[in-house]
Amino acid sequence: MKINKTQTGFTLVELIIALLILSFVMVLCASGFKFSTRVWDAINSQSEQLDSLQAVQGFMRKSISLALINDRLIEDEKEIQHTVFIGAEKSLRYVSYSPQYGVDDYLYKYDLFVDRENNNLSLTYKPYNLQVNNKQDGAETVLISGVKDIKIEYFSGFETEDSNNGWLTSWDDQFVLPLLIKIRLIFEDEKVAWPELVIQMRNGPYVVR
DSSP states (O other): OOOOOOOOSOOHHHHHHHHHHHHHHHHHHHHHHHHHHHHHHHHHHHHHHHHHHHHHHHHHHHHHHTOOSEEEEEETTEEEEEEOOEEOSSOEEEEEEOSSTTTOOOEEEEEEEEETTTTEEEEEEEEOOTTSOOOSOOEEEEEEESEEEEEEEEEOSSOOTTOBTTEESOBOSOSSOOSEEEEEEEESSTTOOOOOEEEEOSSOSSOOO
């Protein structure tokens, strides 16, 4: 009986080469997976950041647009008029309605500013009443983190020596509200974009209350 001594199979060298190719393919797959994960995380982070900025802008737009300019109180047959809207280039103090829309109709005093120690856009607020001298500090909340600076401009609609095409850097001791308010933020991370926020005042240029 004749025995066929020819054998089929892999040699040791071929097996080693196959393992090396398989390892290389697995490394490429793992690198691709890690890259895809980083890209996905970056997209989610940017999306969450944009949603947060839009939510803050929505609150600011609604709150500031309903701001009052003056509060008048008749006391002992005398009229007391108090300016409740004070706009500066780096901060804004105003009186508007409650942040809990629909929950209460009380007025609140707001202060919008940048906390430079912590680089946050912050807002303090407390109930407002001209008849009650409330000296308590308002509750502070952080609207946006990582903010380095703020620039606020006020549109009067009139070109003057102090304005830039009708835009002023302050609004204090006025008898009317500005027509528009523009708020710009400068972030620590230059990649963060702040959609331009221009607020139209709903009360218009009128003395309120």
